[in-house]
Amino acid sequence: MKIGIKNKIVIMNIAVLLPVLFIVCFITIGNLYKNILNNSITMLKQESYNSQLNIISYLDIEKNIGMPVLLKNMSPFIAKSLSDHYKFRIQLYNKDGMLGDSEEYPKILENKDVDHALSGTKSYIIKKIEGKQYILFSSPLYFEEETIGCFRYIYPLDKEIGLVKNTSITMLILGILAAFLSIILSNAF
Numbered sequence: 001m002k003i004g005i006k007n008k009i010v011i012m013n014i015a016v017l018l019p020v021l022f023i024v025c026f027i028t029i030g031n032l033y034k035n036i037l038n039n040s041i042t043m044l045k046q047e048s049y050n051s052q053l054n055i056i057s058y059l060d061i062e063k064n065i066g067m068p069v070l071l072k073n074m075s076p077f078i079a080k081s082l083s084d085h086y087k088f089r090i091q092l093y094n095k096d097g098m099l100g101d102s103e104e105y106p107k108i109l110e111n112k113d114v115d116h117a118l119s120g121t122k123s124y125i126i127k128k129i130e131g132k133q134y135i136l137f138s139s140p141l142y143f144e145e146e147t148i149g150c151f152r153y154i155y156p157l158d159k160e161i162g163l164v165k166n167t168s169i170t171m172l173i174l175g176i177l178a179a180f181l182s183i184i185l186s187n188a189f
Helices: 005-060 067-086 112-118 158-188
Strands: 089-094 097-101 123-129 132-143 146-156
Touching: 005 067, 005 123, 005 132, 005 146, 005 158, 067 089, 067 097, 067 146, 089 112, 112 123, 112 132, 112 146
Parallel strands: none
Antiparallel strands: 089 097, 089 146, 123 132, 132 146
16 A cells, blocks of 8 residues: 555654654643642641641640640640631641541541651651542641641642643643644645
8 A cells, every 4th residue: 555645744744743742741731730739738838837826826825734735635626627717627636646637537547747747847748548639738736846746737639630630631632633733734735
């Protein structure tokens, strides 16, 4: 079977265009996902300072009881209050374990981020729990220069992943349109 020069030009254009489109899409989607994650983590870091202040202001009212006892007693209320404000799940911990959780479901078994926060370092992990992706971001809770516990943000990435999926679909549609346009223009020339 002989292929005419016109068909060879069409095939060559497609052979060049499709890999280039695929590489551009792959790089763009990867960078978009990475930037969205970085922005979410930066936002959580910034909000952790506000949470630190809010938690200490709750606890400072009755600090004569003793901070560890007060933290243990007030943690369910503080977790719920912060969760209502931020619109995502919040947990509070001390070295003995979880003290308060704004929601009970789903159960989270991963605690590496909490262990780091209890030792005085902010930490996060990205974890898939029951088919959904979350950032588990933990920050130490300080009082009088001592780590008395930590709080954990359980930030859902639903909106962010939706944005990446929508962008991927849009780029796929534009890639298909570009391929068809390339075929049409190659045939026209």
